[in-house]
Amino acid sequence: MQxxxxxxxxxxxxxxxxxxxxxxxxLKSTISLGVASALLAAVLFLLGAFWAAIFELSVCxxxxxxxxxxxxxxxxxxxxxxxxxxxxxxxVAALPAILIFAGASLLFILFSHDFNIVIxxxxxxxxxxxxxxxxxxxxxxxxxxxxxxxGTFAVIVLFKERxxx
Amino acid sequence: xxxxxxxxxxxxLLMIIAGMFxxxxxxxxxxxxxxxxIAMKAITxxxxxxxxxxxxxxxxxxxxxxxxxxEVIVAVVAAGxxxxxxxxxxxxxxxxxxxxxx
Numbered sequence: 001m002q003x004x005x006x007x008x009x010x011x012x013x014x015x016x017x018x019x020x021x022x023x024x025x026x027l028k029s030t031i032s033l034g035v036a037s038a039l040l041a042a043v044l045f046l047l048g049a050f051w052a053a054i055f056e057l058s059v060c061x062x063x064x065x066x067x068x069x070x071x072x073x074x075x076x077x078x079x080x081x082x083x084x085x086x087x088x089x090x091x092v093a094a095l096p097a098i099l100i101f102a103g104a105s106l107l108f109i110l111f112s113h114d115f116n117i118v119i120x121x122x123x124x125x126x127x128x129x130x131x132x133x134x135x136x137x138x139x140x141x142x143x144x145x146x147x148x149x150x151g152t153f154a155v156i157v158l159f160k161e162r163x164x165x
Numbered sequence: 166x167x168x169x170x171x172x173x174x175x176x177x178l179l180m181i182i183a184g185m186f187x188x189x190x191x192x193x194x195x196x197x198x199x200x201x202x203i204a205m206k207a208i209t210x211x212x213x214x215x216x217x218x219x220x221x222x223x224x225x226x227x228x229x230x231x232x233x234x235x236e237v238i239v240a241v242v243a244a245g246x247x248x249x250x251x252x253x254x255x256x257x258x259x260x261x262x263x264x265x266x267x
Binding site: 003006020021029030043047052055064067068074075076091098103116117118119123124125132136140144151158 | 167168169170171172173174175176178179180182183184186187190191193195196198199200202203206209210213214216217218220222223224225226227228229230231233234235236237238240241242244245246247248249251257
């Protein structure tokens, strides 16, 4: 039953991802991306990656969706895109065929060969996760702090008043 | 043959293809960020899949958390660039990004 839900969430995630690319409205694309993130969070949860699922759901499905909706509202790109409906439709028209062909090809290759990767999913204990995050990957924490500061600085530079220049 | 493993790999590949296709075919900066996010979702899935196969889920989750942080920073900075571009040019076409120099 768990495998069925994983497969269902994966199929819906690919559909939502494709819709995010295909849809003409930027707002609908953003919402599709948020749905894809939420479905990915469900897959991560079913695979036993609980903390990654929580981060994915709260940050990617929540925060990034809000950032994109704000950006779409501030740039009026939803309205502008309506003027280029035919152009966008022509540009992405081939995507469904490419996705179906690539998916069918890969599944055929995997099924026709002796593909045997078995998921031995055992959820990590909190102690193991804490050890990996704070002891084993301390450099990652430092890198994350530096990246956040760099991002903050970039946003400040982008929106600073032009009078001071 | 583990069907779930095959479908996870296929779904990840399809998400990467969708993201790359959108990257190549569009000039809208916000749509380009969405394409990057879609491709990064696939990488997140592959990282957790690798952890599930190797039985080292704790380590893979730390990588996923690092990736999510970087994903947010990329999205926020790119959204800021899109807003700046819109204020300057009235659209978010990346072909006009050269006007931002200086």
